[in-house]
Amino acid sequence: SQQGEEDPQALSIQEGENATMNCSYKTSINNLQWYRQNSGRGLVHLILIRSNEREKHSGRLRVTLDTSKKSSSLLITASRAADTASYFCATGEGGYNKLIFGAGTRLAVHP
Amino acid sequence: GAVVSQHPSWVICKSGTSVKIECRSLDFQATTMFWYRQFPKQSLMLMATSNEGSKATYEQGVEKDKFLINHASLTLSTLTVTSAHPEDSSFYICSARNRVLSNEKLFFGSGTQLSVL
Numbered sequence: 001s002q003q004g005e006e007d008p009q010a011l012s013i014q015e016g017e018n019a020t021m022n023c024s025y026k027t028s029i030n031n032l033q034w035y036r037q038n039s040g041r042g043l044v045h046l047i048l049i050r051s052n053e054r055e056k057h058s059g060r061l062r063v064t065l066d067t068s069k070k071s072s073s074l075l076i077t078a079s080r081a082a083d084t085a086s087y088f089c090a091t092g093e094g095g096y097n098k099l100i101f102g103a104g105t106r107l108a109v110h111p
Numbered sequence: 112g113a114v115v116s117q118h119p120s121w122v123i124c125k126s127g128t129s130v131k132i133e134c135r136s137l138d139f140q141a142t143t144m145f146w147y148r149q150f151p152k153q154s155l156m157l158m159a160t161s162n163e164g165s166k167a168t169y170e171q172g173v174e175k176d177k178f179l180i181n182h183a184s185l186t187l188s189t190l191t192v193t194s195a196h197p198e199d200s201s202f203y204i205c206s207a208r209n210r211v212l213s214n215e216k217l218f219f220g221s222g223t224q225l226s227v228l
Contacts, residue, residue, distance in 0.1 A: 042117070042219035048216055101147075101156075103153070
């Protein structure tokens with residue numbers, strides 16, 4: 001099963017610009033997480049926001065959560081070429097808190 | 112730390128053969144591991160939840176006799192793709208949760224690219 005949609009599917013920007021990715025989900029959640037995947041590799045956890053939180057920061061990352069709209073956004077400020085990757089949101093469900101991933105956004109940052 | 116090792120990184124096999132993929136938690140015990148499948152430029156689709164010492168819980172639409180999961184120890188889960196066919200070609204990724212560090216986030220292996228000829 002897949003949780004929801006991510007928007008945009010692909011994003012191409014220049015170094016130094018900000019990148020914003022959006023995620024929508026369908027069910028009630030305990031938390032929402034963002035992960036990064038470099039091409040053909042495993043995923044790396046970036047940031048987690050709980051259902052009772054509205055905004056969270058980590059370095060150049062800012063995540064917001066709107067539970068009334070069932071949506072979240074990830075902002076990467078002052079982007080770098082090394083930020084080029086796919087970004088996925090994921091929500092925890094069920095007794096095992098399994099993660100269900102969104103469709104992902106492919107970010108390309110050009111030098 | 113929370114390192115998850117997955118082997119092999121890639122495998123090519125003939126149609127009809129079986130392929131085993133291993134997922135190990137190197138520096139922590141993982142009572143629960145998760146297996147995902149990913150097609151090119153698509154998201155991760157959860158296949159099953161692997162529980163140490165018990166049967167795996169499969170997601171709807173995933174054939175349990177096709178994708179055999181064994182979680183015999185607290186540090187090892189295996190996924191066996193039985194009688195593989197070209198449509199089974201995909202990127203398979205395992206993940207585990209280190210409950211000492213976090214009961215929420217997952218640590219991922221580097222994935223296995225399976226190509227069935």
